[in-house]
Amino acid sequence: MTPHLQRPEPIYLQLVSHYRDAITSGDLREGARLPTVREIADQWEVAYTTAAKAVRQLASDGLVSTSKQGTIVCFLEGSTYSPADRLRSVHRGRVIYPHGASRIISAELIAAPQHVADAMAIETGDQVVRRERVTAHGDVPVTWSVTWMPAGLVEQVPELLEMAPIPGGKGTIGLVQDRTGRFPQIGIDSYRQCASRASALIAERLGIAEGDPILRGENTWPEQDGVVLEFGEFAIPEGQWVTVS
Structure with a gap:
């Protein structure tokens, strides 16, 4: 089932909230791998740049780390x-x-x-x-x-x-x-x-x-x-x- 977005809030922030909740609730644990930016864009039916902006925000918030190996939950590191x-x-x-x-x-x-x-x-x-x-x-x-x-x-x-x-x-x-x-x-x-x-x-x-x-x-x-x-x-x-x- 395709997730539904609420338009009044910027779309990238809705993506950030979704993954932040999953991380802080324990649904996504330390070391878990997030979908790729392309996979996030396809799943949520948003632009690639929107998905990339959400991932950058998660990294800025200290919730994930990004590298050539992908986007990894690192909430417990700091x-x-x-x-x-x-x-x-x-x-x-x-x-x-x-x-x-x-x-x-x-x-x-x-x-x-x-x-x-x-x-x-x-x-x-x-x-x-x-x-x-x-x-x-x-x-x-x-x-x-x-x-x-x-x-x-x-x-x-x-x-x-x-x-x-x-x-x-x-x-x-x-x-x-x-x-x-x-x-x-x-x-x-x-x-x-x-x-x-x-x-x-x-x-x-x-x-x-x-x-x-x-x-x-x-x-x-x-x-x-x-x-x-x-x-x-x-x-x-x-x-x-x-x-x-």
Whole structure:
């Protein structure tokens, strides 16, 4: 069956989105070979130059490498997932990190520090879940992150306080959805990120030197009524690509 294109978005970007989704969801794994540019053009019934532009964009995004041997998925060589990709993957019923290994550093109930209370619109000192983790590709740490969630979720989702990766591969928010039916309202979720320097804690977690350059970011995922189900913080070391769908 010939795939159908939506014309309002540039055609090459639709091709990019298709292959990016296949790569970040794990349908196309590291080392997999994409169709040739000619095969992509014929399959999608688009111009050769359009297919070639899509492949160049995938390579620019750090998702594939191109050579005389073809176009090869290389996502794990230097890429990680953005919070937006994580939310969309769970929303689509896919696993978040089909390739990576997530190591839980802490899982506890603590009093919300000021910046977390501000982000979640709660009182400073209110109890919140704090889950800290490091995600690695092989032996290489690629992301440090902390997930903050309302303490009231623990009654239905006690795994939030367990020192083990969430089963099923869909992460904390996916498990919350399965147990409670609650899920962030896509469209009002927010993100921000900036260049920064590694603190002593982040440097230790990522195996880099204190003061090394990093990308720091935050995500805020509220429900329709404004209740924040997750406030997240992350840091990514220099040299890692971040996919943005």
